[in-house]
Amino acid sequence: MIAIPPKSPALSKTRIAAALSLLEKAGHTPIEPPVLQPADVFLDLIGEDIRRRLFLTTGPDGADLCLRPDFTIPVCRQHLADGGTAPADYVYNGLVFRQRADGTGEIPQLGAESLGRADLDGADADMLALSSSVLATLGVEDQDIRIGDETLFAAVLSGLNLPAAWQRRLRGLFGEGQKLTDAIARMAGTGQSAGDASRDESRDVRFGFLSALEGVAPEAAHAVVEDLLSIAGISAVGGRTPSEIADRFLEQAALAGGNGTNAQAAAVLSRYLAINGPADQALDQLRLFAADSGIDLQLPIQTFAARLKALEARGVAASQLHFAADFGRRLDYYSGFVFEIHARSGADEGQLVGGGRYDRLVTLLGAESDVPAIGFSVWLDRVAKTCGEDA
Known part of the structure; x- marks a missing residue:
């Protein structure tokens, strides 16, 4: 039945x-x-x-x-x-x-x-x-109104001068909570290591393959991955072409060795993501963070402040909005200001x-x-x- x-x-x-x-x-x-x-x-x-x-x-x-x-x-x-x-x-x-x-x-x-x-x-x-x-x-x-801003997060990433692969990876995980935290820890060299991964045979093989790709000329590495997919008879996975899959492997290879060289940037990023509270207070925290870190956040902070002023004009008090620097929405097309409303x-x-x-x-x-x-x-x-x- x-x-x-x-x-x-x-x-x-x-x-x-x-x-x-x-x-x-x-x-x-x-x-x-x-x-x-x-x-x-x-x-x-x-x-x-x-x-x-x-x-x-x-x-x-x-x-x-x-x-x-x-x-x-x-x-x-x-x-x-x-x-x-x-x-x-x-x-x-x-x-x-x-x-x-x-x-x-x-x-x-x-x-x-x-x-x-x-x-x-x-x-x-x-x-x-x-x-x-x-x-x-x-x-x-x-209502409990929660707001976030990917534009601010992207500006912080840009100001940290991270490798392009890490910037793409972290921005892609914005709003993913623990996944983002884990990626930052790995970038700092304090997350899961290759030794931990070797406990699982399939993950160990994958890590070894990514390590072999690291440092290889992009064109040659791209060709190797596409050839392997062709030999395996794989024409597409999840809607991605072999070329797109190869691009993904190369990016993973660039991320495979979290060796601690980005530890300071990880600490700064973690401090930013910890900003949390009523939006009017968060504005002050953002200004203090920008001054302490030396990252140029003048334009996104001005935009943040102007948005709060516009909301106040429409009867929505900034003190009644809850801002979280790590809050994003899990849809790839969102690119800036985001919000959710829950019942209190x-x-x-x-x-x-x-x-x-x-x-x-x-x-x-x-x-x-x-x-x-x-x-x-x-x-x-x-x-x-x-x-x-x-x-």
Whole structure:
């Protein structure tokens, strides 16, 4: 007998309609992007965590397709396909599909995207304030708002003069918590060593292969990896071509020997990532860190301060926002300011709202020029559980 998952609580249609009306009155146009989307776009842009949970299928022409795992990319694709010109604001309401251990994998979401606004601070403030208002309309008024900024993290990395491979690796792990901590420890020479890895035979072989690649001319090493993949009959892994897999191996080879030469940089980076607290106090901590470390953070700190001022103007006090320097969101396309909203009371169902800035995404999808963009999604199933409401 097939087990049928128990019915989850659902928000009333009245509350959802009120939230959608709020967004439309704010100037957001309803949009309904197709459920079926090209898989390669998501494999490239959405992040490792969600890549593993895609629902994949094949079209009649042999193209790899997937059920949309989020709305942001499909909304941007439709905006471009319709010949849309920026600025443009959209609102959506529907299902996204991600494999998960419990439930059906159908996740109801409501959200908004804002493309092309040149006043970045104002757009950031408007979207965060709007997401908070939407959540209150849905029934969650006691909110814990958490913010982060990948732009600040990237500026700190750049100021540490780390090897390019380490900068890419650490930036790719931003927001990954323990994985980022472990990578910094390895960079400092205090993390897992080759001797530890040798306890597992397959990892020992892999480490030996990476060590052999280290120091080899990039062109020659690239050719070796591609030849080995060809001999093994491997044409693609996880949507990556042999050339892309070879690039990944070469980067891992550059990272394989954490020998402690970057210990001082690791200490500075760890101090930055420890900045945590109310946003107005965090601003003071950021200024002190910049002065002590000698890293030029003038522009990102000015932007941070201007964003807080814009939020204050919209009734969101900086003292009520919680900033964490290590907070990022696990989607590859986010590129700057990020935020989440949780419920202060009741069981922690995870983020109820998640959003942020993705200024590179529309260009990566084919726009001829850069398009600044920011958006947010509301997890309606989690909101329903938090409110204890059933339609």
